[in-house]
Amino acid sequence: MSKEYEVVIGLEVHVELNTKTKIFCGCSTEFGGAPNTHVCPVCAGMPGSLPVLNREVVNKAISVGLATNCDITRNAKFDRKNYFYPDNPQNYQISQLYYPICRNGHVDIETEDGTKKAVRIHEIHMEEDAGKLIHDPVTDDTYVDFNRSGVPLIEIVSEPDMRSADEVVAYLEKLRETIIYLGASDCKLNEGSMRADVNLSIREKGSEEFGTRTESKNLNSFRAIRRCIENEIGRQIDILEDGGQVVQETRRWDDEKGYSYPMRSKEDAQDYRYFPDPDLVPIVVSDEWIEEIRNAQPEFRDAKKARYKEEYDLPDYDIDQITGSKKMSEIFEGAVAEGADPKKASNWLMVETMRLMKETGIDAESLRFSPKNLAALIKLVDSKEINGGVAKEVFEKAVFSDDLDPVKYVADNNMSTKADSGQLLEVVKKAIEANPKAVEDVRNGKQKAIGAIVGFVMKEMKGKCDPGEVNKLIADELSK
Ligand code: ADP
Ligand code: MG
Ligand code: ZN
Secondary structure: OOOOEEEEEEEEEEEEOOOOEOOOOOOEOOOOOOOOOOOOOOOOOOOOOOOOOOHHHHHHHHHHHHHOOOEEOOEEOOEEEEOOOOOOOOOEEEEOOOOOOEEEEEEEEEOOOOOEEEEEEEEEEEEEOOOEEEEOOOOOOEEEEOOOOOOEEEEEEEOOOEOOHHHHHHHHHHHHHHHHHHOOOOOOHHHOOEEEEEEEEEEEOOOOOOOOOEEEEOOOOHHHHHHHHHHHHHHHHHHHHOOOOOOOEEEEEEOOOOEEEEEEEHHHOOOOOOEEOOOOOOEEOOHHHHHHHHHOOOOOHHHHHHHHHHHHOOOHHHHHHHHOOHHHHHHHHHHHHOOOOHHHHHHHHHHHHHHHHHHHOOOHHHOOOOHHHHHHHHHHHHOOOOOHHHHHHHHHHHHHHOOOOHHHHHHHOOOOOOOOHHHHHHHHHHHHHHOHHHHHHHHOOOHHHHHHHHHHHHHHOOOOOOHHHHHHHHHHHHOO
């Protein structure tokens, strides 16, 4: 009979911080420049160059630490992690081993099935990213691009507190959401601004000791993480069931093929010969500095959810959707501040915006339209200047793609559906005359028959009128 097993998972998460310049020099961190155009002697590792710490990196690292309930280290230091690789020009990476900037935190998570728990954070440290090697398969040459060399990273190391793929995804989503709310990174798994390494082991249920773990790398989507975990659980249980032993090693997950293979074992693990970096002074973090950062922290999602319920009385579903993105909630709050009705603003965001996002592949954080223009659009509908169908058209063109002023757009393109009331009344009278059967039915109590008359008017007016108003005019006429 097979035994009962428990999965133990701890994560190492790298996040690229979105500072304008690199961690130890003034080079741009911008992604996508021509190779080796964002490079200077410091980030190219030239002899004699000296690093100067970017204060903004420390600010952002501390802000993430505070948001994840960490203690901030008052005397933090940088260390050299020595290894030799062509994308690492100094032959060492500046990182933190002995005195990382943040320690002993936790993140509260809730899984799909409603289970709540705290995942402890061992530490968060700052370090520099490496360059990038580019292989030319045709010539078999390898090139190196140092644009990424020196881009600031934080590494968030959890305790082995997670017990399922669901918990891992909930933890990563919570981290992602928190860091995006802080504005410290865009945390895109598919672009590498957030990278998660999964340490996983299996033990018999009830056992006090942890089993031997593997570390899985190359996970660039939540789906890949989930699939990798499920696969690795199966692989390790099979080994244990066969009476074997799990080998401590680093494995690479191939999401396309759906399997993993060993990259390196503990035996070939490097000795990094860490030592304090003599070129950088300790970072002394004062109470005032921490308070300054604490006071600038934004309202996080949980607090926002509670406030939306209280202040706007929106359905839970709406609240969940809107606060799921910082950008979306900014647009929502801005539109409401401009006088838009909360439920109407929420509907535009959840229905049309989400539909268009899906269609165009734009994610919420890249939305460009302004709250002011959303509020103006809602006003155009409320004042019956345009009807719902036209509003959608305007939203897509004017508001979604270019953030044009909808009022101006409607005027310039002659899109107003507000009919001249004298003209509309004439058409209504004509419609009544042209539809004697429907008129008779309505008079005999078949309210639905009014549809035919409304339809006639809408057609005559080429859609440029408000169906509600048409209904009312017809009813008025018929009751005369
Ligand atoms: P190393 O120094 O070898 O990288 P760490 O102690 O820093 O190891 O742990 C790295 C990550 O592995 C942490 O997130 C930790 O929670 C996790 N971890 C450690 N031991 C286990 C284990 N037995 N099973 C699962 N995860 C583990
Ligand atoms: Mg480690
Ligand atoms: Zn540089």
